[in-house]
Amino acid sequence: MHKPIMVKEISSFLNKGKELSILDCTFGGGGHTISFLDLGHRVTAIDEDLNAQEIAKDIRKQFNKFNFFKMNFKDLEQIEENYLKNKYDFILLDLGFSSNQLEDxxxxxxxxxxxxxxxxxxxxxxxxxxxxxxxxxxxxxxxxxxxxxxxxxxxxxxxxxxxxxxxxxxxxxxxxxxxxxxxxxxxxxxxxxxxxxxxxxxxxxxKELENLNIFLEKVYSHLNKDGILAIISFHSLEDRIVKNYFRSNSFKKDKFKNQSNWGFEILTKRPITPNQIEVKDNPRSRSSKLRVGRFIN
Ligand SMILES: C[S@@+](CC[C@H](N)C(=O)[O-])C[C@H]1O[C@@H](n2cnc3c(N)ncnc32)[C@H](O)[C@@H]1O
Known part of the structure; x- marks a missing residue:
């Protein structure tokens, strides 16, 4: 059974008291998705994995503000969801593989x-x-x-x-x-x-790094104003890409670093890592790093 990582830390970036539209790009065992649905948010989730699709079917029976698409997150512009026009208040990427996949x-x-x-x-x-x-x-x-x-x-x-x-x-x-x-x-x-x-x-x-790079090129056009992008990585190659992405597209002192009309206010100067209790309870979490940015345009 996959245990979702840094659930509390992630939910601290959710705007309280408002129903958000959330895109969970790496549904896995559905742990993060359920934590969002339990808070009353609307969740669209994607994953390429067939088992994830089966788990999603069960969740769909319990929550009606939930939709699942079996697809690669690098193709996120192809999500066919007219209701939200494919724009979200919060996008989560929890990279890599789930414990279910590790044990398979x-x-x-x-x-x-x-x-x-x-x-x-x-x-x-x-x-x-x-x-x-x-x-x-x-x-x-x-x-x-x-x-x-x-x-x-x-x-x-x-x-x-x-x-x-x-x-x-x-x-x-x-x-x-x-x-x-x-x-x-x-x-x-x-x-x-x-x-x-x-x-x-x-x-x-x-194609882990290729998928991540393609996703990052497009993701900004799927965020609503002030939307949050949260990315959990598990190895230094991924984390370097995520760190450089936020840095080269940062918004600081009223200036967009990329010379465009959009950028990210970096909300995690240093990446957030799981606390000792979580690492003890879930050793797989020990190498995880969470970086978060707020979309400004
Ligand atoms: C670490 S797990 C996510 C766990 C999930 N957050 C949870 O709480 O159960 C990563 C998931 O992302 C999926 N995944 C990885 N790369 C993907 C990609 N390029 N497109 C779609 N799904 C992907 C994997 O199949 C796996 O289920």
Whole structure:
């Protein structure tokens, strides 16, 4: 069961005493959506995941101010909701995958279970298997360098290409053995040595950063005046993109940094992180960072 992160912190940015139209771009297990509906707000939610769609059907039975669309958040302009004209008072992006997806052996995000090499949690058939077994050496090296920040990415890519000539790499545990045999120094004293390589493959096959960048280019045109954009990220690559987005589109001292007629008043100078009680109760929350801006135009 997925536990929603920083619910209290997020709701502190909701305008009290007014019904808001909220877009939850990453519905997941519906935790944040339910917290908004319980406060009486109207929620439109999207997610690519089929299980999320099933959970949404149940929520729809209990709340009538709720709508769900199975789609990618990078296509948010395609939400077919005439009532709100696709403009919202509050937009939430809680990036990455849910605990439900992490525990799903068919998806196989975790290196702790021996799953078929997949890692795609967005219901697409582009998988880690395709990357590991079919990408040319330079592309593999780019993925490990850019998304796993692995220093010896070329050495790793060369080893994988050599290994797969004899036999394809089919499962998570086979991949772990290849990583172990590669002789690459993963410099991972505090984490499992496969963490960065798994992260890199997951980011690539779900197009995590590409989707985020496309979303950010468009999101401002879906916010009402004074609307709030709240984004929770889980790794430094995502957080850097979000931080730079808010900075380069900031509104400060009556000036729009991007030279346009819109921007964001940054409401979180430093990102908000979960408190110790939450981290203890939900260890998955420990790497999360929340950044929030108010849309000005
Ligand atoms: C961290 S979970 C969200 C959990 C949710 N806030 C809750 O309280 O249950 C992230 C969700 O976003 C979805 N997701 C990730 N990237 C997506 C994308 N580009 N388009 C649509 N959904 C996406 C995943 O399928 C997953 O269900």
């Amino acid at each position: 052996a068919q998806i196989g995000i975790s290196f702790k279970a021996d799953s078929k090499l997949n890692m795609n949690y967005l219901n697409s058939d582009f998988t880690a298997y395709d990357i590991v077994n079919n990408y040319p050496e330079e592309e593999l090296s780019r993925v490990f360098a850019d998304y796993g920040e692995i220093k010896q990415s070329l050495k790793l890519a060369k080893f994988i290409v050599r290994t797969r000539q004899d036999k394809s790499i089919n499962t998570n545990f086979e991949l772990i053995e290849v990583l172990r045999g590669s002789g690459v120094n993963f410099r991972s004293k505090k984490i499992h040595f496969a963490t960065q390589a798994f992260q890199a493959l997951r980011i690539e096959c779900n």
